[in-house]
Amino acid sequence: MTDMTTSLLLLVVAAFAVAGFVKGATGMGLPAVAMALLASQISPVVAAGLLVIPSLVTNVWQLLTGPDVRVLLRRxxxxxxxxxxxxxxxxxxxxxxNTAATTTALGVALVVYAAYTLCARQIHIPQWVERFLSPVIGAMTGVVTGATGVFMIPSVPYLQALGLTKDWLVQALGLSFTVSTLALAVGLAGRGALASDQLLLSCALIVPVFIGMAVGTVLRRRFSPALFRQAFLICLLALGAEMALRPLW
Known part of the structure; x- marks a missing residue:
């Protein structure tokens, strides 16, 4: 981290601003966009470390603005x-x-998420199934997060299938993302993969993220959120496919 060039630092700042813009415009996608944009320039573990503070701050904010986190925790x-x-x-x-394997896994995770969100029909999971399925989904999400730094698969489709209203769903996603971010940060720190200068830069990256979110929120009010969401998913699909196939080139 200490030998990051000025051009690379500017690229990192731009990537986080774009990721914040996407989150402001669509309400989602901060870690996925940042990881995808940075994967060709820095290793996934460094990108995941830089995401810790911006992801934690935005997700805690999302978590605390919902109806009642205690109800969600009990469930x-x-x-x-x-x-x-x-x-x-x-x-x-x-x-x-093994950076190549991690990059490929990250690409596959992004492709699966984008393709599912674009093409799959909404399903509904009965509440009696939830008690058995929730730990399984938690374990699967944990593996994907630990391998790629992206924590949307399969937690997001699962939470969407629980029949939560919009406000409860947004808060549930905030809870899930907050837990994943904290667990990944502790895991990386425990393995010596989260340096102090990395955390300092991660703190500073909150600024471009919030600027991007502000711009994205303004545009969301003027244009169709569904259109932004579809464009984001198509771009994410293309980025993920490139990452997954990169070792074959």
């Missing part, structure tokens, strides 16, 4: 606990030396 605690434990346990995958 979703099995998923959250398993997700945190598995994320911590598997964070060595992204912190390892």
């Amino acid at each position: 979703l605690w099995p998923m959250m606990i398993v997700m945190a434990v598995v994320t911590y346990a598997t964070s060595g995958l992204i912190a390892g030396d």
